[in-house]
Amino acid sequence: MHAAGFAPVRLIQTGSETTLANAHLPSFSCALARAVTERMLRGDLDFLHGVLFTHTCDTLQCLTDIWRMSRPRFRVLSFALPSVLDVSPRRAPGPSGDATGAREYMLAELHRLADTLEHGLGAPVREEELCASIALYDEQRRLLEALHARLDRLTAQQWWSLSISAMLMPVEEHVRVLRRCVDARGIAQNAPGGPKLVLAGALLDDPLIPQVIDELGGRVAGDDLCTGSRYWDTLVDGEQEPFAALAERYLRRAPCPCKHTTREARGERILSLVRNTGAQGVVLVLPKFCDPHAFDAVPLTRALDAADVPHVTLETDVSAPAGQVRTRLQAFLEMLQA
Amino acid sequence: MTQPRYRKLKTANHLQRLMQWHYASARYLRMGRPLAWVSSGAPVEILRAMGVAAVYPENYSALCGAQRQAVGLCGAAEAQGYSPDLCSYARTSLGSILDGKGAPMHGLPRPDLIVACNNICGTVVKWFEAAAAHYQSPLLVLDAPFLHDGLQPSTLSYVVAQLEEMVRFVQRTTHQRLDAVQLEETVRLANECTELWGEIRALCKSRPSPLNAPDLFVNMAPIVVLRGTHSAVRFYQRLKAEVEQRVRDGVGAIPEEKHRLLWDNIAIWYRLYGFYNLFVDYKACFVADTYTGAWSQTLPPGAGLQGIAAAYATIFLNQSLEYRAALMVRLISEYGVDGFVMHVNRSCKPYSLGQYAVRRAVMERTGVPGLLIEADMCDARSYAEEAVRTRVQAFMESLAEA
Numbered sequence: 001m002h003a004a005g006f007a008p009v010r011l012i013q014t015g016s017e018t019t020l021a022n023a024h025l026p027s028f029s030c031a032l033a034r035a036v037t038e039r040m041l042r043g044d045l046d047f048l049h050g051v052l053f054t055h056t057c058d059t060l061q062c063l064t065d066i067w068r069m070s071r072p073r074f075r076v077l078s079f080a081l082p083s084v085l086d087v088s089p090r091r092a093p094g095p096s097g098d099a100t101g102a103r104e105y106m107l108a109e110l111h112r113l114a115d116t117l118e119h120g121l122g123a124p125v126r127e128e129e130l131c132a133s134i135a136l137y138d139e140q141r142r143l144l145e146a147l148h149a150r151l152d153r154l155t156a157q158q159w160w161s162l163s164i165s166a167m168l169m170p171v172e173e174h175v176r177v178l179r180r181c182v183d184a185r186g187i188a189q190n191a192p193g194g195p196k197l198v199l200a201g202a203l204l205d206d207p208l209i210p211q212v213i214d215e216l217g218g219r220v221a222g223d224d225l226c227t228g229s230r231y232w233d234t235l236v237d238g239e240q241e242p243f244a245a246l247a248e249r250y251l252r253r254a255p256c257p258c259k260h261t262t263r264e265a266r267g268e269r270i271l272s273l274v275r276n277t278g279a280q281g282v283v284l285v286l287p288k289f290c291d292p293h294a295f296d297a298v299p300l301t302r303a304l305d306a307a308d309v310p311h312v313t314l315e316t317d318v319s320a321p322a323g324q325v326r327t328r329l330q331a332f333l334e335m336l337q338a
Numbered sequence: 339m340t341q342p343r344y345r346k347l348k349t350a351n352h353l354q355r356l357m358q359w360h361y362a363s364a365r366y367l368r369m370g371r372p373l374a375w376v377s378s379g380a381p382v383e384i385l386r387a388m389g390v391a392a393v394y395p396e397n398y399s400a401l402c403g404a405q406r407q408a409v410g411l412c413g414a415a416e417a418q419g420y421s422p423d424l425c426s427y428a429r430t431s432l433g434s435i436l437d438g439k440g441a442p443m444h445g446l447p448r449p450d451l452i453v454a455c456n457n458i459c460g461t462v463v464k465w466f467e468a469a470a471a472h473y474q475s476p477l478l479v480l481d482a483p484f485l486h487d488g489l490q491p492s493t494l495s496y497v498v499a500q501l502e503e504m505v506r507f508v509q510r511t512t513h514q515r516l517d518a519v520q521l522e523e524t525v526r527l528a529n530e531c532t533e534l535w536g537e538i539r540a541l542c543k544s545r546p547s548p549l550n551a552p553d554l555f556v557n558m559a560p561i562v563v564l565r566g567t568h569s570a571v572r573f574y575q576r577l578k579a580e581v582e583q584r585v586r587d588g589v590g591a592i593p594e595e596k597h598r599l600l601w602d603n604i605a606i607w608y609r610l611y612g613f614y615n616l617f618v619d620y621k622a623c624f625v626a627d628t629y630t631g632a633w634s635q636t637l638p639p640g641a642g643l644q645g646i647a648a649a650y651a652t653i654f655l656n657q658s659l660e661y662r663a664a665l666m667v668r669l670i671s672e673y674g675v676d677g678f679v680m681h682v683n684r685s686c687k688p689y690s691l692g693q694y695a696v697r698r699a700v701m702e703r704t705g706v707p708g709l710l711i712e713a714d715m716c717d718a719r720s721y722a723e724e725a726v727r728t729r730v731q732a733f734m735e736s737l738a739e740a
Contacts, residue, residue: 023694024694024695025691025694026682026684026690026691026693026694026712027712028423028684028687028690029687029691033691055483055484057460058459058460058461058687058688058691059687059691061460061484061688062659062687062688062691062692063691064486065486065658065659065660065692065695066659066691066692066694066695068658068659068660069659069660069663069692069695069696069698069699070695070698078486078487080483080484080485080486080493081483082481082483082496083456083460083463083479083481083483084479084480084481084500100481100496100499100500100503101495101496101498101499101500102481102496104492104495104496104499105483105492105493105495105496105499108490108492108495109492112490112492257464258460260463260467260479260481288423289423291423291424291425291460291461291464291687292460292464294420294421294423294424295420295424295428295461295464295465295467295468296464297419297421298418298419298420298468299468299471301419302419
């Protein structure tokens with residue numbers, strides 16, 4: 001999309017008041033679905049050329065069509081990502097081989113998207129621009145990774161702002177900001193010396209949790225979040241043809257609960273994150289009505305228990321009072337310091 | 339009301355025996371055949387042709403729901419950390435696996451392999467992952483991308499590639515081979531079954547309708563769990579003969595049919611008769627539904643895996659809301675429907691989240707009113723008896739006045 005000349009912005013949950021969306025979604029839809037639908041219905045998103053829904057969960061799958069049917073003049077594109085990920089060598093049938101055709105399928109979908117952008121929106125994707133966009137986004141990912149090597153210098157809120165802004169700011173500007181921050185002189189030693197935490201879950205689109213962590217003297221040592229390390233942790237292979245390289249990167253990304261993978265379990269990834277960062281505990285951020293994360297929370301907490309890693313689960317919802325999050329986090333941090 | 343509110347089918351006894359035989363034989367009479375757990379939208383024909391027996395955790399959960407045993411099993415899953423907001427089929431099934439005390443038929447027999455296809459939902463993948471982890475069973479997940487814009491050639495090739503992998507997977511895990519002739523025969527039997535089911539459903543276009551929603555829901559079990567077998571074909575032949583006789587005799591499913599309704603979503607299993615009787619009191623019969631019809635799609639004969647892939651990739655629940663609205667509009671016209679009822683099912687997000695949009699579209703296009711009822715297919719704790727009754731009464735009274 002960037003190569004076609006668009007500035008991609010991720011839709012996140014801003015605000016929790018929903019009135020219009022209540023007539024379009026039942027009560028058991030997640031807060032993200034409700035909040036973004038509310039904004040779309042209010043016309044707050046009319047400044048966009050359109051929205052691209054990628055297939056992740058059952059809820060977003062429904063949202064694609066709900067938006068198409070409830071406001072036909074708002075342009076809705078869909079991208080049906082594969083749900084089964086495998087990273088093994090090409091065309092090697094067998095238990096570890098990519099015999100499932102996911103690469104070919106992903107590549108065809110990428111070309112179909114480029115075709116839609118060109119013929120539907122008059123914005124062709126040329127190879128040269130695509131390579132430049134890939135390089136730019138890879139630089140952003142490298143800078144985010146470098147920033148994570150310096151997390152001891154950042155407060156939780158600074159970490160959160162720099163992570164979430166990757167989803168919202170034009171990538172060119174974000175890269176400039178990151179460069180300044182990664183430069184050691186760019187950031188002061190702000191972070192307190194309290195317990196180090198790993199945050200894991202879906203999106204962290206609300207600043208409440210980082211705010212509370214700062215107030216209570218905690219630190220973020222690493223994350224496994226959709227708006228965090230799962231966004232930046234895999235680079236595009238610059239040697240390959242750009243579309244093929246994008247398809248390849250997608251299949252190699254860190255496991256998300258929405259995907260089935262035969263690779264390492266998410267629990268192992270989080271445990272190694274805990275070991276590598278020296279974190280004392282894990283905070284699981286679980287949005288209410290988020291089925292993939294709710295299922296995964298069970299084996300995940302079991303894996304943490306088995307490894308004697310303290311953890312706390314924070315269920316977030318539009319109706320979840322901030323006081324509850326604070327109390328639970330406070331108790332958790334006190335337990336870690338005891 | 340003195341007279342019974344539904345007419346029992348004579349084939350009900352056959353159905354009961356058939357299902358008992360199915361579950362008993364899966365446990366005791368497999369004669370060395372490996373056992374697969376499969377999702378309702380998985381291409382079971384391939385397994386049958388390879389000599390693998392199959393059981394359906396979804397059907398098992400529905401059965402627990404109908405026997406009002408699901409709430410206890412859901413509680414057992416919740417005690418192990420599964421959120422009460424998750425699908426109640428999944429919680430019932432996981433409850434029976436993790437703490438099967440009191441589970442009907444002592445739960446399902448242990449699987450040798452598990453096959454899940456996400457053409458019905460993403461939940462089934464997470465649920466079967468949990469079952470596979472528990473039993474240490476090999477698991478194959480088939481990815482059938484959702485069709486917002488119809489079936490693309492690349493999507494079809496992707497599904498075909500996975501079915502080829504499925505054959506290799508079954509061969510690796512069971513050492514059984516796929517025989518092309520056997521596959522063709524299984525496809526033929528499956529088609530015979532689905533055609534009979536389609537014909538039985540079409541008989542409900544008659545006035546009065548020979549079947550009501552509970553009949554459709556109860557009798558769909560063999561099409562799900564025994565599709566591709568001789569016994570399912572025999573059952574549906576018998577059922578069809580009885581339903582045809584009802585049509586010839588002008589016998590309806592309910593004592594007096596005044597209103598003809600369309601149902602959308604999975605049944606409320608624990609209140610199957612009680613719920614639909616609320617409508618019978620207003621002389622309303624459900625003559626069609628969107629759910630049980632999902633199993634009336636035939637496979638193109640002679641097309642092998644390609645044909646199976648095309649059919650399973652395009653099932654009803656894997657298609658856009660626009661497709662679903664068009665289907666309902668068509669059913670309303672073909673079956674002479676005066677109103678429709680949508681079960682907003684807390685357990686089934688892919689079926690339920692879009693119902694508000696579909697309801698609006700169908701009402702606009704047909705002028706036929708639609709009612710939304712929020713409940714749950716298996717978890718009786720989510721059923722608000724009085725609220726449901728009031729909504730049904732208000733809807734039926736306005737329908738009677740119209």
